[in-house]
Amino acid sequence: MSHLDPEQIALIALGEPASDDDTAHLAACADCSLELAELRRTVLVGKSTLGMGGLETPPDRVWDRIVAEIDEAGVPVAAVDSAPVADTGRSDGGADTKRDASPRRTLSKMLFTLAASAAVILAVVGTWALVRPAEVVEVASASLLAFPDHPGAEGSAVVVEGEDGEKLVRVELDDDEPTDGFREVWLITADATAIVSLGILEGSEGEFAVPEDVDLRDYVLVDISQEPQDGDPTHSGDSIVRGELDFA
Numbered sequence: 223m224s225h226l227d228p229e230q231i232a233l234i235a236l237g238e239p240a241s242d243d244d245t246a247h248l249a250a251c252a253d254c255s256l257e258l259a260e261l262r263r264t265v266l267v268g269k270s271t272l273g274m275g276g277l278e279t280p281p282d283r284v285w286d287r288i289v290a291e292i293d294e295a296g297v298p299v300a301a302v303d304s305a306p307v308a309d310t311g312r313s314d315g316g317a318d319t320k321r322d323a324s325p326r327r328t329l330s331k332m333l334f335t336l337a338a339s340a341a342v343i344l345a346v347v348g349t350w351a352l353v354r355p356a357e358v359v360e361v362a363s364a365s366l367l368a369f370p371d372h373p374g375a376e377g378s379a380v381v382v383e384g385e386d387g388e389k390l391v392r393v394e395l396d397d398d399e400p401t402d403g404f405r406e407v408w409l410i411t412a413d414a415t416a417i418v419s420l421g422i423l424e425g426s427e428g429e430f431a432v433p434e435d436v437d438l439r440d441y442v443l444v445d446i447s448q449e450p451q452d453g454d455p456t457h458s459g460d461s462i463v464r465g466e467l468d469f470a
């Protein structure tokens with residue numbers, strides 16, 4: 223029996239439905255099913271660790287970097303674009319089935335060729351890791367409302383979590399700059415029995431790391447206070463705005 227076209231295996235690995243014939247062959251042929259499993263893992267690794275969302279549509283600059291990497295690694299890139307799929311010595315090699323030039327199809331050829339070389343895959347993954355934007359996820363937000371002594375003030379807070387698990391509070395405050403003293407950002411528990419300073423707010427916005435031992439589920443209030451230059455590190459009691467975090 224002839225094996226599946228390698229390109230067909232690549233397409234199935236990318237998520238295209240397999241035909242009944244292909245499915246039957248995969249069930250019966252250890253070689254092809256193993257190849258499919260390995261390609262699927264490649265696709266999965268690419269998707270899950272890179273957060274690219276869609277492998278089919280990487281930005282141009284990413285492709286440029288990838289092609290450059292492949293070039294360096296000595297894989298003939300031209301072959302990926304124009305030649306029939308890499309000859310594994312066991313494809314039936316027959317009828318040059320209609321090959322359209324859709325990006326998806328081109329990519330599947332690319333993937334298959336890449337899969338032939340673990341070193342190239344690693345180079346590609348490394349490149350993706352370099353060029354992808356850092357992933358941050360918004361985990362909570364709050365509207366900060368004015369206290370009576372600061373009419374007209376308003377602000378907002380957003381908590382984001384980076385890939386390393388570190389949480390950051392980004393605050394914005396719309397209020398007149400104080401003529402003296404400074405403004406400080408705080409996290410306070412709902413019952414106001416505990417408070418922690420995040421730091422001094424310079425200007426109208428700032429970003430503050432949440433201390434590791436502070437659980438935001440307890441410290442749900444974000445507060446910005448007006449502080450005098452009195453050397454006292456505690457909260458002045460003069461809050462400008464405050465709001466409760468709403469978790470996504």
Ligand SMILES: [Zn+2]
Nearest residue numbers: 225226251254
């Ligand atoms: Zn087979």
